Each structure stands twice: as structure tokens, then as C-alpha cells.
Amino acid sequence: xxxxxVYLDHNATGPMHPEVVAAVLPYIQGGFGNPSxxxxxxxxxxxxxxxxxxxxxxxxxxxxxxxxxxxxxxxANNLAISGAFLGRSEPMxxxxxxxxxxHPSVRETCAWLEAVHGAEVTVVGVGCDGRVRLDELAAxxxxxxxxxxxxxxxxxxxxxxxxxxxxxxxxxRGVRFHVDGVQAAGRIPVDVAAIGCQSYSLSAHKFxxxxxxxxLILRDPSGVxxxxxxxxxxxxxxxxxxxxxxxxxxxAAADVARRDLSANMAHGLALRVIFDNLSAxxxxxxxxxxxxxxxxxxxxLCCYHADAMSVVLALSSVGISVGTGSACASHSQEPSxxxxxxxxxxxxxxxxxxxxxxxxxxxEEARWAADQIAQAVERVRLVTAPEDIGGCGxxxxxxxxxxx
Amino acid sequence: xxxxxVYLDHNATGPMHPEVVAAVLPYIQGGFGNPSxxxxxxxxxxxxxxxxxxxxxxxxxxxxxxxxxxxxxxxANNLAISGAFLGRSEPMxxxxxxxxxxHPSVRETCAWLEAVHGAEVTVVGVGCDGRVRLDELAAxxxxxxxxxxxxxxxxxxxxxxxxxxxxxxxxxRGVRFHVDGVQAAGRIPVDVAAIGCQSYSLSAHKFxxxxxxxxLILRDPSGVxxxxxxxxxxxxxxxxxxxxxxxxxxxAAADVARRDLSANMAHGLALRVIFDNLSAxxxxxxxxxxxxxxxxxxxxLCCYHADAMSVVLALSSVGISVGTGSACASHSQEPSxxxxxxxxxxxxxxxxxxxxxxxxxxxEEARWAADQIAQAVERVRLVTAPEDIGGCGxxxxxxxxxxx
Numbered sequence: 001x002x003x004x005x006v007y008l009d010h011n012a013t014g015p016m017h018p019e020v021v022a023a024v025l026p027y028i029q030g031g032f033g034n035p036s037x038x039x040x041x042x043x044x045x046x047x048x049x050x051x052x053x054x055x056x057x058x059x060x061x062x063x064x065x066x067x068x069x070x071x072x073x074x075x076a077n078n079l080a081i082s083g084a085f086l087g088r089s090e091p092m093x094x095x096x097x098x099x100x101x102x103h104p105s106v107r108e109t110c111a112w113l114e115a116v117h118g119a120e121v122t123v124v125g126v127g128c129d130g131r132v133r134l135d136e137l138a139a140x141x142x143x144x145x146x147x148x149x150x151x152x153x154x155x156x157x158x159x160x161x162x163x164x165x166x167x168x169x170x171x172x173r174g175v176r177f178h179v180d181g182v183q184a185a186g187r188i189p190v191d192v193a194a195i196g197c198q199s200y201s202l203s204a205h206k207f208x209x210x211x212x213x214x215x216l217i218l219r220d221p222s223g224v225x226x227x228x229x230x231x232x233x234x235x236x237x238x239x240x241x242x243x244x245x246x247x248x249x250x251x252a253a254a255d256v257a258r259r260d261l262s263a264n265m266a267h268g269l270a271l272r273v274i275f276d277n278l279s280a281x282x283x284x285x286x287x288x289x290x291x292x293x294x295x296x297x298x299x300x301l302c303c304y305h306a307d308a309m310s311v312v313l314a315l316s317s318v319g320i321s322v323g324t325g326s327a328c329a330s331h332s333q334e335p336s337x338x339x340x341x342x343x344x345x346x347x348x349x350x351x352x353x354x355x356x357x358x359x360x361x362x363x364e365e366a367r368w369a370a371d372q373i374a375q376a377v378e379r380v381r382l383v384t385a386p387e388d389i390g391g392c393g394x395x396x397x398x399x400x401x402x403x404x
Numbered sequence: 405x406x407x408x409x410v411y412l413d414h415n416a417t418g419p420m421h422p423e424v425v426a427a428v429l430p431y432i433q434g435g436f437g438n439p440s441x442x443x444x445x446x447x448x449x450x451x452x453x454x455x456x457x458x459x460x461x462x463x464x465x466x467x468x469x470x471x472x473x474x475x476x477x478x479x480a481n482n483l484a485i486s487g488a489f490l491g492r493s494e495p496m497x498x499x500x501x502x503x504x505x506x507h508p509s510v511r512e513t514c515a516w517l518e519a520v521h522g523a524e525v526t527v528v529g530v531g532c533d534g535r536v537r538l539d540e541l542a543a544x545x546x547x548x549x550x551x552x553x554x555x556x557x558x559x560x561x562x563x564x565x566x567x568x569x570x571x572x573x574x575x576x577r578g579v580r581f582h583v584d585g586v587q588a589a590g591r592i593p594v595d596v597a598a599i600g601c602q603s604y605s606l607s608a609h610k611f612x613x614x615x616x617x618x619x620l621i622l623r624d625p626s627g628v629x630x631x632x633x634x635x636x637x638x639x640x641x642x643x644x645x646x647x648x649x650x651x652x653x654x655x656a657a658a659d660v661a662r663r664d665l666s667a668n669m670a671h672g673l674a675l676r677v678i679f680d681n682l683s684a685x686x687x688x689x690x691x692x693x694x695x696x697x698x699x700x701x702x703x704x705l706c707c708y709h710a711d712a713m714s715v716v717l718a719l720s721s722v723g724i725s726v727g728t729g730s731a732c733a734s735h736s737q738e739p740s741x742x743x744x745x746x747x748x749x750x751x752x753x754x755x756x757x758x759x760x761x762x763x764x765x766x767x768e769e770a771r772w773a774a775d776q777i778a779q780a781v782e783r784v785r786l787v788t789a790p791e792d793i794g795g796c797g798x799x800x801x802x803x804x805x806x807x808x
Contacts, residue, residue: 005445012438012446013645021433028432028614029425034416037727038713039720041409042416071475071616074634074644082633086520105634105643112633116490205645210432212475212616212647227631229486229516230478230509239509240478241417241609243616246650309442316443323441 006365009323010206010297011155011183011356016249017208023252024210027245035242036233045244052251056215059254060181060200061191068216068237069247073182073203074105076216077149079227079238080178080199081109084147085119087225095120095145099132099161100341101154106180107337110149120144128343130159130289138169147176152184152200156338156354157289158298160188167196176220182206186257187295188265192217199224204250207257213246264359268296271357271366275299275373282374288339288352295356302344302352303377310383311353314376320369323354410769413727414610414701415559415587415760420653421612427656428614431649439646440637449648456655460619463658464585464604465595472620472641473651477586477607478509480620481553483631483642484582484603485513488551489523491629499524499549503536503565504745505558510584511741514553524548532747534563534693542573551580556588556604560742560758561693562702564592571600580624586610590661591699592669596621603628608654611661617650668763672700675761675770679703679777686778692743692756699760706748706756707781714787715757718780724773727758 007015016024027048033041035049053064070076085096096110100123113119122140126132132150141148148170153160163179170177177197184190185200186207192200198220204213218224218237230239257264276299279287288300303311308324315322335349344352353373357366411419420428431452437445439453457468474480489500500514504527517523526544530536536554545552552574557564567583574581581601588594589604590611596604604621608614622628622641634643661668680703683691692704707715712728719726739753748756757777761770 007445009438009441009443009446012441013436015434015436016432024432028420028428030419032417032419032609033725034413037413037416037725038716039413039725040723041411041725042413071479072644072647075475075632078632078634078643103634105632108633108635108643116629203645205436210647210649211645212650225520228479228482228509229512230481230507231512239482239512240476241607241615243476243614243650245614246616246647312442319444321437321441321443321445 005319005321006361006369007321008355008357008361008369009321010358011158011354012323013205013211014208014358015360016210017253017256017359019256020208020249020252024245024249027248032244035244036231045242048244049242049247052247055251055254056202057217059190059258060185060202060217061193062200062217062219066217066219068218068234069242069250070214070216070238071212071243072214073180073201073206074214075227076201076203076214077103077105077178077180078109079216079224080201080218081106081147081149082113082227083224084176084178084199085113085117086227088146088223093144093146094118095122095142097122097124097137097140097145097148099124099126099137099150101126101130101132101338102149102151103155103180103182106149106151126341130154130157130338130342131293132161132166134162134165134169137166141173141175145175147178149178149180151180151182152190153181153188153295154289154338155183156336157300157342158183158295158356159289160184160293160295163195163197171196182214183295186254186261187268187297189261192219204246204253207253209249209253210246213243213250215250260359265296267359268357270363271361272296272299274363274366274370275301275355278370278373282377285377288342288344297357299355300352301355302348304348304351306351306377306380308351308353310380311373311376314380315372318372320372322373323356324352409723409725410765410773411725412759412761412765412773413725414762415562415758416727417609417615418612418762419764420614421657421660421763423660424612424653424656428649428653431652436648439648440635449646452648453646453651456651459655459658460606461621463594463662464589464606464621465597466604466621466623470621470623472622472638473646473654474618474620474642475616475647476618477584477605477610478618479631480605480607480618481507481509481582481584482513483620483628484605484622485510485551485553486517486631487628488580488582489517489521490631492550492627497548497550498522499526499546501526501528501541501544501549501552503528503530503541503554505530505534505536505742506553506555507559507584507586510553510555530745534558534561534742534746535697536565536570538566538569538573541570545577545579549579551582553582553584555584555586556594557585557592557699558693558742559587560740561704561746562587562699562760563693564588564697564699567599567601575600586618587699590658590665591672591701593665596623608650608657611657613653613657614650617647617654619654664763669700671763672761674767675765676700676703678767678770678774679705679759682774682777686781689781692746692748701761703759704756705759706752708752708755710755710781710784712755712757714784715777715780718784719776722776724776726777727760728756
């Protein structure tokens with residue numbers, strides 16, 4: 001594999017599927033009309049957007065009328081949460097509940113609503129397996145709770161959250177439920193009706209589409225206010241000229257992901273076990289998060305005494321791309337809030353790398369990369385001062401640390 | 405030209421320049437890294453974004469550090485106006501001034517701030533030549549005025565606004581000046597320092613880039629609050645994974661537009677005169693807006709007694725795309741607020757088509773299209789009941805109606 005690039009950070013972004021590239025090229029090299037224009041090539045673009053709307057809806061069990069295309073997953077989360085808060089019909093209903101492991105686009109939106117717009121926010125913890133505590137969430141609900149927001153799959157650990165159970169809990173309580181599905185859609189089966197959420201976020205580039213396009217599945221728009229003001233595109237939910245190439249790419253990627261879902265999941269699991277097994281091969285190393293209830297493509301690995309950024313850069317020098325926790329936070333020097341919420345200490349958080357595969361990775365690549373990771377950790381440890389091990393202790397029965 | 409497509413609605417959107425397509429394809433077919441990731445292909449993408457930042461800044465006389473990439477021109481206008489209002493340090497400073505001919509992304513943002521956030525809004529009129537009345541704008545300023553927002557070039561008429569004079573007027577008054585430059589950037593010389601504005605909006609697809617990418621030139625960010633919350637991308641001004649293909653396309657398009665600016669302007673003027681002359685060829689037809697202070701690519705033509713939508717659809721049937729006023733408002737049945745503000749009546753507004761050319765249009769195409777427009781107007785008039793002519797009357801000395 002020497003000299004080749006092995007990309008293992010698909011939770012940050014990934015390549016487009018060749019079929020998606022083929023679908024989008026005509027809209028880059030020629031078919032450029034404005035979908036709002038009444039003449040023929042405008043209407044052709046309008047139909048392309050409508051087709052993509054059907055395709056994206058089909059990926060998550062929604063109807064086309066629920067799909068609001070946005071400029072990405074972050075905007076979709078902002079629209080779902082800020083839009084619901086700022087547009088609410090009952091001003092006194094201002095309590096928001098989120099989990100401790102949400103993406104910054106959810107955390108920061110809730111923090112902004114608290115700091116600027118008078119929201120009251122409750123953060124619900126997770127177990128050391130990385131799953132939201134249902135009992136704590138139920139206890140957090142108040143008569144003035146407006147919205148609960150919990151992600152479907154965590155971007156750092158891949159751990160799946162009990163969204164269907166939460167949907168069940170909130171049913172008939174008049175509390176909105178938003179699910180950030182950015183990491184889940186296209187990777188595991190998603191049925192928004194079964195979850196029972198009022199809104200669900202997707203990001204095209206996380207499942208083979210272009211960057212710069214996302215969607216909010218807005219199943220219940222009552223009391224939601226647009227966050228971008230302007231033209232009447234997206235039935236008034238999102239102003240701005242439709243990003244036709246991005247939207248077409250998202251539709252095509254949704255179709256491919258839906259068709260290949262079972263095969264991709266099986267393939268992902270075959271690769272994941274190779275990386276999961278590093279926790280047994282590397283001394284003082286464990287895998288973070290629930291063993292089974294996890295995205296098929298994600299392994300979060302704490303290699304104690306091995307600074308993650310050093311490991312990532314060592315791997316980069318041999319052509320391997322893996323992440324340090326979350327790309328969205330990589331410019332900060334803060335330890336991962338996700339891993340801290342799971343009970344890891346700062347040292348353990350700073351020693352955690354994230355390996356996330358995609359359909360194009362091969363078993364051969366994965367085996368080679370796993371060897372390289374083991375070697376990189378060993379080399380980095382030679383120059384890293386040993387410190388005490390973190391986590392929630394030797395007695396902890398959680399799956400996360402079972403391999404220590 | 406029969407059987408060919410002649411696209412004359414570049415103010416709605418336009419094709420990408422072949423050099424821009426060539427620049428962006430590598431980021432669609434291969435180079436897909438996340439710019440926030442620390443490994444090699446992440447950093448390659450980071451450098452591509454930085455390069456585009458320099459290119460976009462260079463188009464409008466800004467520095468790279470001023471450029472905030474957004475999901476489009478609408479988002480840039482929202483950030484400039486809502487961001488300044490919601491982030492202001494003096495809560496009592498809540499007066500906004502805009503012109504009567506602003507784009508919906510400016511008008512609706514101001515209306516939203518008024519309805520939801522307690523802003524007070526003053527709308528300043530335009531003359532029958534489509535230019536903002538400077539004396540009225542000066543008189544509208546109050547001690548609590550926070551921001552004035554005026555577009556550089558109008559999307560429907562192409563009329564250039566006196567932005568440098570407004571910048572001069574506001575200098576040293578402590579009033580922010582935002583300029584919506586979406587239709588101007590890449591088509592006429594722009595120097596944000598000479599204008600003296602605090603912020604300036606651009607949209608990539610209006611000058612040969614991809615849809616779904618814009619930029620706010622944020623020269624003075626003091627007291628501005630981000631409108632999308634999340635990660636720390638764009639120095640904290642705009643959360644969300646950077647849309648690398650869109651940003652690269654915007655940078656490449658900026659370079660091409662800057663290089664070809666003089667040639668494109670001369671070519672545009674050569675085409676424009678062909679369409680301007682229709683006001684002499686077609687009975688009861690006039691051109692809207694100032695004769696000279698206008699984008700080189702835009703002709704707004706009122707063909708009285710000829711319903712614009714009927715004319716547009718008739719032209720579409722022979723392969724010609726022209727607009728009805730603004731694409732952003734085309735789904736509404738409202739008459740153009742721009743034309744009404746200029747003194748036209750509703751009937752005249754509904755009989756106005758917009759012809760906006762691009763660098764790829766040829767003189768031959770333009771001549772053929774002009775003939776087709778004249779014929780289409782004649783045909784539509786055969787089935788349209790005559791009514792009184794609108795506008796500001798036979799005695800009006802304005803340039804707009806000089807050809808009647």
C-alpha cells in the first residue's frame with residue numbers, strides 16, 4: 001500500500017460515488033438554469049430538484065413534501081432548533097433538552113438561544129458506553145419543555161442513540177423532537193416515521209454527495225420560523241437560489257446509499273472488526289463506546305500515552321488519513337466533549353483517534369492501515385511521557401473498556 | 405439560430421466558465437478532504453480554500469481576511485444585516501434604513517427584524533430612473549440608526565446605485581453601511597474600500613461559479629454576531645464544513661471575471677444596445693431605469709399590453725430564456741416592487757421582461773433574439789386586451805421613458 005492514500009475519516013467527509021459524479025456533472029458543465037425561472041431550462045432544473053427531493057425522502061422514510069434543502073447539516077440543525085424556538089407560539093415554553101454529546105451545530109445553537117434569546121437549556125448525560133441516559137432525559141422534561149434534540153449516531157464514537165425510545169417517550173407530550181441524523185443517514189436504515197421525530201437533519205457529503213448541501217426533514221413545521229429570510233424557495237422554509245448541483249448530488253447519493261445499504265453495512269462491519277481488534281493488539285488501548293450499537297463504519301480508539309495529533313500526523317506521512325475526535329473541533333485545543341461526557345479524562349481524550357471507513361475502502365487497505373496505526377502509536381509513545389491511565393476505572397463493566 | 409438555446413437571464417443564474425469547470429472538477433472527482441482536518445489531504449483542501457479567499461478578495465479590492473464564505477448571496481445579506489442587528493452593543497440603536505428596490509433577502513430580513521426583534525425600519529424611495537434618492541436617504545438617518553443597506557446594482561433593472569456617495573455620507577457617523585453587491589461583482593469594477601462600506605455581499609453563480617456559495621466581505625466585524633451556530637469555520641463567522649468545490653469555483657470565477665472584466669463590459673454594452681433599441685422598434689415599449697448608469701448586461705423592457713409571463717413562455721418555446729422581473733419573485737403573483745417604486749403602475753410592471761446577457765452570448769444570437777422578442781410581443785398583444793399605459797406620464801423627463 002506504500003505510496004497510496006488510504007482515507008479513513010469518512011465521518012469528516014468522503015469521496016463522491018462515481019454514479020453521483022456522473023449524475024452531477026451535467027449540472028456543472030451545462031444545465032445551469034434557475035429553478036425559480038418559468039422558461040424551459042429553469043423548469044428542467046426545477047424538476048431535477050423535485051426528483052432529488054423524492055430521492056432524499058426515500059432514504060429516510062419521509063415524503064418529498066417534508067424535505068427542505070439547506071446549505072448543509074449545520075444549517076439544518078440551526079433551522080430545526082432556532083426555527084422552532086424563535087417561531088414558537090407559546091412564549092413561556094422556552095426549555096430545551098439536549099444530550100451532552102451533540103454536534104457543535106446543536107450545542108452552540110442551544111447555547112446561543114440561551115445566551116441571546118432567553119432559552120433555558122438542560123444537558124442530559126450519557127453512560128460510559130456513549131449512549132444517552134433515557135431515565136435522565138425523562139426526568140429532565142418540564143411542563144415548559146419545547147424541544148428535545150438528540151443525535152441518531154455520534155460523529156466521534158459512532159454510538160447509536162435510543163432515538164426511537166425517545167420518540168416514544170415524547171409522543172403525546174406536545175414536545176418537539178429533533179434528531180441530528182447527519183452521521184446516520186445513508187449508513188444505517190433510517191425511518192423518521194418510526195422514530196416519531198418532528199425533524200431530522202442530513203448532510204449530503206457524509207453519504208457521497210457534494211459539500212454545501214444538506215436537508216431538514218421537516219415533518220411538522222408548525223411553529224417553526226425560517227432562519228434565512230428572502231425569496232420563497234423551499235416553500236418559504238429556506239431562501240436563496242437552489243443549489244441545483246448540490247441538491248442533484250444529494251438525491252443521487254441517497255439513491256445509491258439506499259440501494260447499497262445492506263452491502264455497505266456488511267462491508268463496514270468486516271473492516272470495523274480489523275480496527276476494533278487494535279484494542280487487543282496495542283497495549284493500554286481501548287475502544288470507546290458501545291460494542292454493538294454503533295455505526296458499522298466507526299471505531300474510536302484511545303491509545304493511552306500516545307497523543308492523537310502526533311499519531312494522526314505520523315499516519316498522514318505514510319498516506320493514511322484518520323481523525324482526532326471531531327474535525328469540527330480539531331482547530332480547538334479543547335478535549336472532546338463527547339469523550340469527557342463518557343467519563344474519560346482529558347489525557348485519554350487527547351489520546352483518542354477516530355477511524356471511519358467508507359464503501360471504497362478495501363479489507364487489504366484496512367489490514368495495512370491497522371498495522372501502520374499500531375506502529376505509529378508505538379513510535380509516538382517513545383517520545384511521550386507516561387501518565388496515569390484515565391477512563392472510568394478497572395471495575396467499570398461498560399463495553400467501552402472491555403478490551404483493556 | 406432555430407433549435408439552439410439562447411440564454412439571456414444571467415441575472416438569475418448563468419453557466420460556469422470552462423476554466424472554472426476545469427478548476428472545480430478535481431474537487432468533485434477526487435480531492436474531497438475536510439479543510440478542518442490536520443492530515444495532508446485535509447490541509448490541501450484548506451489551502452485551496454485560502455487561495456480562493458485571496459481570489460475573491462482580489463475581485464472587489466478587499467483583503468483575504470475580510471472574506472467569509474457563505475451558502476450564497478442570501479445568507480451573506482442575512483449575516484450582514486441580522487448579524488449586525490442581533491449583535492449590536494447598543495440595544496437602543498435599532499433603526500435600519502434600506503432602499504425600496506432591495507432584493508428580497510434584504511427586504512425580508514429587515515421586515516423580520518422589525519416583526520420579531522424590535523427593529524424600526526425606514527424605506528427610502530428611488531427616482532423614476534431607478535436610483536436611490538440621496539436626499540431622502542440623508543433625511544432618513546436618525547441618532548439611533550444602526551445600519552443602512554443599499555444594493556450596488558439592481559437585479560431587475562441593472563441600475564447602479566450611488567453607493568460611493570452613500571459611503572461618503574455615512575463616513576464618521578458611526579452608521580454601518582452594507583452593500584448587496586450580488587449583481588455587481590464580476591460585472592463592473594468594485595472597490596469596497598472606495599465605497600467605504602462595512603460589508604459587501606457576493607454570489608458565486610452570478611459570475612460564473614457554482615450555485616450554493618457566496619461570500620460576505622466583512623470589513624468591520626465589530627458588533628456582528630454569526631447567524632449559523634456551530635463549528636469554528638470561517639474564523640467563527642460561519643459554521644459548517646467548508647463547501648470546498650463551491651469555494652474553489654468562486655475563487656476561479658473571480659480570477660476569470662477580474663481578468664476579463666474590460667472585455668466583458670465592452671461586449672455586454674455591444675449586446676445591450678441591441679436590446680435597448682427594442683424600445684424604439686416595438687410600439688408602446690420603453691426601457692426601465694437610467695440609460696447610462698446601468699450594468700452593461702441588463703435591459704429591463706416594458707412592452708405595454710403584452711403580459712410578461714406570456715412573452716417569456718412564447719420565447720421559451722423557441723429556445724430563448726429571458727426573465728420576468730426577478731426570478732426570486734417569479735412564483736409570486738405580485739408585481740415587481742422595484743418597478744412600482746420607480747413609479748410604474750401594476751399593468752406596466754406585469755408587462756416588463758428582463759434581458760440579461762453573459763460573456764458567452766454572441767452578437768448574432770442577440771440580434772436573432774431581439775427579433776424574436778419583437779415578434780413574441782406582437783403575438784401576445786393580439787390576445788391581450790388593451791389598457792391604459794402606465795409609468796409616470798408623458799411629461800416625465802426621466803431617462804427611463806425617453807424612448808417612448
